[in-house]
Amino acid sequence: NSYTVRPKSRGSVTLRSSNPAAQPLVDPNFLADPDDLRVSVEGVKLSREIFSQPSLQKHIRTLRFPDETVRTQAEYEGYARQYGRTSYHPVSTCRMGQDDLAVVDPMLRVRGVDGLRICDSSVMPSLIGSNTNAPTIMIGEKAADLIRGNH
Known part of the structure; x- marks a missing residue:
């Protein structure tokens, strides 16, 4: 295939x-x-x-x-x-961005919902040209830093 x-x-x-x-x-x-x-x-x-x-x-x-x-x-x-x-690497279902169609902001916060973040491959604006595992791990690490205030 x-x-x-x-x-x-x-x-x-x-x-x-x-x-x-x-x-x-x-x-x-x-x-x-x-x-x-x-x-x-x-x-x-x-x-x-x-x-x-x-x-x-x-x-x-x-x-x-x-x-x-x-x-x-x-x-x-x-x-x-x-x-x-x-x-089998779907992404972008809750994509990050600044426009009206973006679900999360650059701090991974869900727009219009207090206290909720998304930190998986669904926030990627588009599919990358390789396996999504490493970038997804890094999104999780970034979310942990944001939540702890270490940004």
């Missing part, structure tokens, strides 16, 4: 009801941006080309990429939509 490292598509997380125990409504909105779909299709095409090289054939038991019946751009796009997936 290929992944879009810096996706432009934006999903949403909204409240289902006023019941705090209710699961939120999550719309990942994958591949909504045409550039994301283009990158995904190109990744599938490149992967198929790489795995079709004769030197790799003896190492491949099953090919999970589309076979030769997928030829047109529309077929590739359909394949990407059906089988594409994320790298």
Whole structure:
């Protein structure tokens, strides 16, 4: 599979009801941006080309990429939509910033709620180009410093 490292598509997380125990409504909105779909299709095409090289054939038991019946751009796009997936590092659901859509301020405080901070990868304004583990740990460390007053 290929992944879009810096996706432009934006999903949403909204409240289902006023019941705090209710699961939120999550719309990942994958591949909504045409550039994301283009990158995904190109990744599938490149992967198929790489795995079709004769030197790799003896190492491949099953090919999970589309076979030769997928030829047109529309077929590739359909394949990407059906089988594409994320790298499981969702971020930005409570993004930090100065604008009206930002959920937390630069001090990680939830706007309009006293005494509540968010200190995980959801505050990242956008997806980074690598694993989110280390930056998420640093966000937690920064939050601890902010709470202790060591900023």
